[in-house]
Structure formats: C-alpha cells, structure tokens
Amino acid sequence: MHNSKYPISLVCGILLLFWIAILIMGAPFLTPFDPLEQNSSLRLEKPSLTHPLGTDRYGRDVLSRTLHGGRTTLISSVLALSSTLFIGLIVGLVAGMYHRSIIDTILMRVIDVLLAFPFMVLAMVIATLFGTSFIHLLIAVVSVWWISFARLTRSVVLQAKNDTSIAAATVLGAKRYVIMFQELLPKAVGPVLVLATFELGSLILSISALSFLGLGSQPPTPEWGSMLADGRDHFFQAPHILLGPTLFIMLTVLAFNLIGEGLRDWFDPNEITKF
C-alpha cells in the first residue's frame, strides 16, 4: 500500500467521505420512514429492528432523520468551509505580499474588527436584516470564519517571502502574481489545510447553533446540529437518540481530518519520494 501514488490517509479519507455521501444521498431509498412523520405513541423508543437508532421525542425515526439531515449539514459545512478557505487564502496572500503597505493595513484592521465582534451577534444582525435562508446562513458563517485562515496564510507568506527560492524567482524575472500563486500559495496550503480540518468540527456545530437561533434550516427539517440540541434534553431518559448524529459528525470530521492530513503530505515536497 505504501507504494501507491497517493498518501494512505488521503485515500482512506476520501473513501470514508464517499460512503457517508452515498448514505446521505441515498437516504430516501435507504430509510423506510419519513423523517418528518410524527408518531406520538412511539416517543423515545429504544433501538429495535424497525427503528435501529430508536425514535425521538415526537416519535420520529432517528436513523431516517440522521441520514436525511446529513444533506443540509454536509452541503452547508462544505460550502462554508471552501468559501472561507478561498477568501482566507486570497486575503492572506495579498496582505502578506504587500506587507506594510496600505492594503495590508486595511485588511488587517478589518480582521481586527471582525475578531472583536461576537460571531453570534453578527449572525443575528444578518438574520434580522436580510431574513432567514440558507444563503444568509452561509454569508453569516463565511463573513467571520475566513479571518483565521487569512491570518495564518499571511504569517506563512511573511516567513516564506524571505526564502532563497523566492529571491531566485525574482531574479529569474517572475512577475508578482506568478510569485504569489505559484511559489507562495503552495507553501501556505499545507498549514491552512491542517487548520481547516480542525475548524470543520466547530463549523458544523456553529451552523447548527445558528439553525437553533432561527437562521438556516428550520424545525422540523432534520439537521445534525439541531438533532443534538434536541437530544440533549432527553440525555438521561434516552441517550440513544444522540447516537446517530454524534456518530455521523464524528465520522465526517474524521474523514475530513484524514483528507487534510493526506493533502498536507501530498503538498509536502519532502514526502514526495514516499509515494
């Protein structure tokens, strides 16, 4: 296996994510119950053959809800993460490249302001101003989340800018944007991806917290984060209803962590000989 062209962790992560995606996309065919169908006679049922993960407080099948709910959670978190990564990398690159210029100063002050501003309050302001929808949820998350990526990218760029290879590229006649995107960007991708895999877990939870506040998906639409929030109230009576969403969040974060680690190895030039 170690002779394969790609890092093992990358292959495993992608496979795992693939299976999670299959389960979630195939939810309508795989699950026998409607995730929204309530049944007051089956409240907080224990796991059984008909309901493998039991039922929640309205008697809805937890397995069906978990698989259906994954769609909202996964799509929103992946979309949010990729747009934050994109914005963060670009802003960080520009700020690092034009260090100590007016552009850098403006960008960094904007970041300072956003850092000082409570995330939830900003999200609620957006919700009240523009109304609640999936797009507004994404805007709320992305508008705050990119700053950590931008800061990290900037610090990597500031360090890498003094490398001999960058001086060499300059002497060889490379233009500024060539240096930015071909020389500096690959150096920043590794650390940024590591940070991204860490952030994914908390991103999923924040998205569900926003749903809880009324931004994004509304009850009774299933969503992992809100299912967790619901289940918390019945933790002592029926802990099993937390099992589904917990397990899936865990597996998803694991898959992304593996992918992140694999990509980092893949981008690390000193590891190239390995594969």
Add this chain to the structure above:
Amino acid sequence: MILQVENLHVSYRKNFHSSEILNNISFELKKGEILALLGESGSGKSTLAKALTGLLPPSAHIGSGTLHIGSTLVKDLGSTSIQWDKIRGRMLSMIFQDAQQAFNPLLTMKENFKEILLYHGIASSAEVIPVSTRLLRMLNFQDVNSILHSYPFQLSGGMCQRICLALSLCLKPTVLIADEPTSALDTINQIEVLNLMKKMQKEFDLTVLLITHDIAVANAISDRVIVLNKGVIVEEGDTNTVLTNPKAPYTRKLLLSRSLIAKGSRDSEHLQSNVPILEIIQLEKTFSHKKRVLQEVNLTLHKQEIIGIIGQSGCGKSTLAKCITGLEAPSRGRILYRGTDISRLQGKEKREVCKHIQLVFQDARASLNPRRTALELVQEPLRYLKIGKKNEKKVIAEYYLNEVGLHTELHNRRPPQLSTGQCQRIAIARALVLKPEILICDEAVSALDMRVQSQILLLLQRLHKQFEFSILIISHDIRVVRSFCHKIAVMKDGSFCEIRNAGSLLDKTKQSYTQILLKSANEIEGNLTLLEEVEDDDYKYS
C-alpha cells in the same frame, strides 16, 4: 586509552526500507590527542557523533556498538536505559557547526555560562562571573566583560564558536566532539578557532574528536586521521602519513580535488577584451536606521572577465550581489549595464535586465522549488519571461541540463531526491538558460564538499569558455577564488580596499588586510602538498 568505540552499526529506517549509515566502526582515542574524522557529506560522520552522544533521531536504529569512555563502559549504545545526563557534558562535550544557533538566543553569555556551571555544580551563582572571566582570559579573549553581557546574535559566528569551546571546556570533559566547528566561518575566524583549539589541547591536555570535510583543517591541527567513506573506515593513520602518502583510492580522490582547486587553470590569466559590461560607480547602501553596508563601491567588469570578490562574512559582499541583481535598491550611486543605469528600474524593464544578469545562490537546495523536477526548474525563467514555445522550452532545458552534466535519467527528479552538488548544477543551468552576459555566484561553492566544490568550479570554468559570459565570484575563501579569477577584489567594511590581477595579488599586495586574509589562508593550508595526476572519472562531466 580514553575513548574506545567498537562495532558500531547504525541504520536509518524510512518507509520500511533500512539503509546502513555506519558499518562496523571501531576506533580509539588516546589522551591528549586530536583525531580528525574526515569524510564528505553523507559519509556518516555526523551520525557517528550523534550516536556517541545519544542524539540520534528516532528513525535511526543502532544495531550494535560499545562505547568505552574513561572508566565508564556503555555495552549497547542502542539501549534506551543509558543515563546520558551522566555522560554528556562531563565526559563527552560537543560543539556544533552553527555556534550561534547552539546558544539560547534569549540569554546573555553570562547567563549561558551560569546555566552550565550551576547545572553541573561547578560553581555557585556568586562564582559564575569570576570563574567565567578567568576562563575567557586564559583563552586570550579581549574585553571579557562586554562579551559576557552580549547576546549570541550580537557576536560574530567565529566569536560564538570560540565561546562554545570555552563553555565546553569549563566542564573539563574527557573528550570533546567538534562537529564541523569551522565550516561556517571565514578563513580569518577559522584560523582563530583552530588556534584556540590547539592551545586548549596543549594547556588542558584535552582530547578532541574533530569531524570535518576539509582536509586542510584536519591537516592543521590533528594528530591522527580517520577517513570515512559511505559509513566505512577506509583509511586510518598518522595525519602526516595519510595526507602526504594516501593508500586508499578514496583518500587520493579527496586530496586530488583540493589540488584541482588550488591549481585552477593557468590560461585564465590572458584576457583580451576590454569592453566594460558592468560598471558600478560610487555605490552606497544603507539599511534603515542601521549603519552603512556598502559605501563608495567602484568596480568595472569587462566582457568575459572573471572577478573574485573576497572578504569576511558581514562585509557587504552579498548585499552588493543583491543590488546588482535588483533584489535590493541601492541608496546612492549607479550600476551601469552596457552604459545604462539599471539600479532603479521597475516592472517590465527590470525583468528585461534579468535576461542579462543572473545570480547563483549559496544554498542551491533552498533556491530551487522542491515541488518541481529538474526539467521544470530549468524551464522556469523561460516561462516567466515567455520565451519559446512549449516544446522548445523543454528542448532548451534538456540542452542546458546536459551541458551542466546532469544525466538524462535525473532530469525528472526533484531536489529532495538529488545531492547538493546536483542541485547546484541545476541552479547553474537555470541561470544560463537566459544566456546571460554576467553570472554572479554568491558563495556558490561555499556550502559544498571540497570534491563537489572542485567539480562545480571546473564546470563554471568550462561553461565560461563555451558561452563567453563574465563571472563575479563572491567568496569568503581566498583559496577557492585565487586560481580561477582574472582579478580579485578585496572587500572590507563595505568597500573595496584592493582590486588587483589575481596573479600579482599574492606577491605584491601592500594592503595589511589582504595580507591577513592571505596569511590565514596559508596558515590553514600549511604544508599540504598537491597531487599531480588526474585520473578521476567523476570529472568527466564537469
């Protein structure tokens, strides 16, 4: 017998492969002796030092090996239960190549001394200053008080290395291991460190294991020498005998490369052209709020001329190279390329000049993007300046890679898979691809082994004849430069104190600074003789 190593086997494990680094190493050290361990990079000499001090990384595996030091016996160097804190410091002390990095940058020298003296219980905190002062005085340090109150980065590399020596000495170690202690230093500092080591050995009866790739250094201070090649001891004996009458073919090869550098080529002395191609006029560079780095620098480089710029580290040589190539903007003065001032160009015009003036860096590996193959690296400048079509670029790159002697099967490898010498060849090919008229080599061979150094220098010389460009060789080592250049410019404190024809510099110089440089170079070289015959396959490609 004060130190005895027997049957040492060390291998590195990487991705289920294990490669043998040291194979059955056994040697002995007598009290008061300096033993030089001579070998190229990759021969396993640093691994040996690390194995003896328990500093090997986890990927290394010690197969077997016993260490007998003083009255202590370590039966199995690979075992995890060795109490290294009892051995390190008091018995085995070690100094490293980069002394500045070896110090804690947050502590002054006084605090560094204090840490060592208190940890090993040699002095109480009240005695720290008197003890360290006495020690430094004994070792001929001037201005001891200000040294003790400075931070490592405020002192030069040579000074730091000497203080490292003093520090290791205050523990009165049984054996001192010095891993390339002078490789990062210029000749003047080199000779100071070597002299101090000799003095210490005499006065304190110190036993030293000196690890070096430089034959001259081994010759200058060692009593006995062990030659290491690919983890095996190929020759062992009295320094004088081994270096004047080598038995092993490998030792002969090492000595030969030195001779090649020293002899250089005689035909380089005749230069016909007197067309000035680069003129530096009254150049001055001041970094903000700091002192002047360059002042009143004047230099004229003619077509096809090779000028060597020498000087101690920190004298401004590299800043000059950066100013010429546009990496730094000069504060005052002009740099004329074929009559036009290039010192303040921006954007497109600046990139246009890149075609004519190219730079080769000291650290070849760092100057190459590790993600690209050799072939892609050499195409970089063509891509940046949009020269040629896709197929043409590849053909051009292949041509230059072949010219610098990189075999076709290596063209698709990346820098991490290549040796430093091969990386430097790629860097040279990449600089030549644009057909520059001026090639600036900023310490381009300083980081290389003597053997690779001679190969690269011969390569540069051949390319110079073939492509007819001018070269500025910047070096801190007069030994490297003197036989390859038409002219030598000696730089001191940011300006040239002497510019002379290479042949006459040696005999006629009246400048005291040049004399010091020459003297220290000669002192290191000592009485080493030069080998005559050339019989080495490795030079076929240079």
